[in-house]
Amino acid sequence: xxxxxxxxMKTTFYLFCLSFILIANISxxxxxxxxxxxxxxxxxxxxxxxxxxxxxxxLLVKDGKFYESSGLYEKSQIVAYPVAEPEGSWAKLxxxxxxxxxxxxxxxxxxxxxLNNKLYLLTxxxxxxxxxxxxxxxxxxxxNYKGEGWGxxxxxxxxxxxxxxxxxxxxxxxxxxVEKTIDVKYKQEIMNNLNELEYxxxxxxxxxxxxxxxLKINPTSGEVVGVIDFSEIIKNLKLRDTESVLNGxxxxxxKKAFWITGKQxxxxxxxxxxx
Numbered sequence: 371x372x373x374x375x376x377x378x379m380k381t382t383f384y385l386f387c388l389s390f391i392l393i394a395n396i397s398x399x400x401x402x403x404x405x406x407x408x409x410x411x412x413x414x415x416x417x418x419x420x421x422x423x424x425x426x427x428x429l430l431v432k433d434g435k436f437y438e439s440s441g442l443y444e445k446s447q448i449v450a451y452p453v454a455e456p457e458g459s460w461a462k463l464x465x466x467x468x469x470x471x472x473x474x475x476x477x478x479x480x481x482x483x484x485l486n487n488k489l490y491l492l493t494x495x496x497x498x499x500x501x502x503x504x505x506x507x508x509x510x511x512x513x514n515y516k517g518e519g520w521g522x523x524x525x526x527x528x529x530x531x532x533x534x535x536x537x538x539x540x541x542x543x544x545x546x547x548v549e550k551t552i553d554v555k556y557k558q559e560i561m562n563n564l565n566e567l568e569y570x571x572x573x574x575x576x577x578x579x580x581x582x583x584x585l586k587i588n589p590t591s592g593e594v595v596g597v598i599d600f601s602e603i604i605k606n607l608k609l610r611d612t613e614s615v616l617n618g619x620x621x622x623x624x625k626k627a628f629w630i631t632g633k634q635x636x637x638x639x640x641x642x643x644x645x
Contacts, residue, residue, distance in 0.1 A: 403559040410586060410596040414603075415627060416640035418455045426633045428482025428491070428522060428566060429618035435468065436620065436629075437504070439482035439491055446479035447472045448491060448507065453622070453629075471507040473500070481522030481566060483529060485543055490529055492519030499546050513546040521567035523574065525589065530574060532567055536560035538574065538592070552592035554585070561585060561594060570621035570628070577617050584619060584630070600630065603639060 420426075428439040431453060439448045450469040473479055478494035488510065489502040499513040517539075521532040528540040528549060540550045554561045554576070563579040573595070574587040582604050586596035600616055611634060618631035622640065631638040 403556055403561075404583070404594070404597050407556055407594060408596045410598045411644045412598060412641040413644060414639050415625075415642050418453075418638050418640075420631050420635050420638040422634045422636045424449070424634065426566075426618040426631055426635070427480045429620040429629065429631065430482060430484055430568075431620045431622045431629060432484055432504075437482060437484060437489060438618070439479045441479045441494070441633075443478050444475040446477055446493075448479065448482060448489065448502070450507075469507050471502065471509075480519045481531065483522045483524045483567075485524045485526070485529065488543075490522060490524075490543070492522050492531065494519055515541070515546055520565050520579075521576065523567035523569040525569045530567055530569065530589075532564040532576065534563055534565065534579065536562050536564065538564065538567075538576075538587075552589070554587055554592045554594065556594040566617045566619055568619035568621055568628070570623075575619050575621075575628070577615075577619065579617075580615050582616055584616070598643075603630075604632075607635065607637065609635070 424438060424440040425442050426438060427441045430437050434453050435450050436453055437450050440446060448471050449467040451467050477496050477498065480492040480494050482489060482491050484504055487504045489504045491500040495518055497514055497516060499515060501510045502508065503510055518533040519531060520534050523530045529543050531539045531541060536554050538552050538554060539548050541547065542549055554564060564576045565579040566577040568575045574589050576585045576587060578585065582599060582601040584598045585594050588595055604616060614632055614634040616632045620629040622629055625640065627640050627642045629638055629640050
């Protein structure tokens with residue numbers, strides 16, 4: 371009798387613990403730290419094709435031209451092509467880029483930015499920053515750094531790097547030494563998985579990896595001051611690969627709007643922020 375009672379108590383306690391864990395996990399999954407963040411609305415004002423062969427890591431616009439970095443080992447490259455789409459289907463795999471530069475097979479290309487006519491390209495886990503001449507894609511130099519490289523942007527003075535955490539690193543563009551860091555948060559809750567970055571209109575804009583939203587970040591405090599949700603665009607694209615995530619933010623200064631795309635997306639969208 372005592373043994374049966376002990377077994378019953380043990381089973382009951384086990385089921386109680388299991389129920390508690392399941393409830394905690396459900397509660398955590400349902401918790402969205404950005405649920406009450408200020409929503410930033412947008413309007414699509416243009417769209418164009420995008421090569422679905424590109425595993426988009428970094429994207430920028432300058433002088434009527436896109437510059438884009440594409441990842442994956444043995445396939446990494448940087449490319450350039452005009453913003454104005456020629457007639458016909460440019461997105462066909464056979465259509466040429468204006469410029470391109472392949473990386474050695476052992477490198478995985480990540481974030482890309484442009485400063486003083488130089489393209490700065492991060493690599494994922496190789497600790498190497500490539501610096502290219504933007505005019506001809508000739509390699510100028512390599513610089514080393516510690517940690518991972520995900521997204522890269524510039525405020526005109528520093529190079530701003532993400533590494534998949536909630537931290538952003540401000541680097542000296544000549545030596546790539548870290549001059550300061552900020553923690554990105556919303557109401558004291560940290561925002562992990564920061565990926566592709568853009569600096570525009572006095573703020574840092576950041577993709578969250580495997581999330582349909584872009585954060586608007588105060589570059590001084592790291593505080594998230596707004597969120598753009600692109601779930602509707604992504605739903606309409608009907609993407610099949612789970613890695614075909616939103617990842618590409620390029621501010622078009624001439625149009626005062628953002629081009630957005632994603633890894634292996636067939637389209638790019640020009641969106642106007644509605645202040």
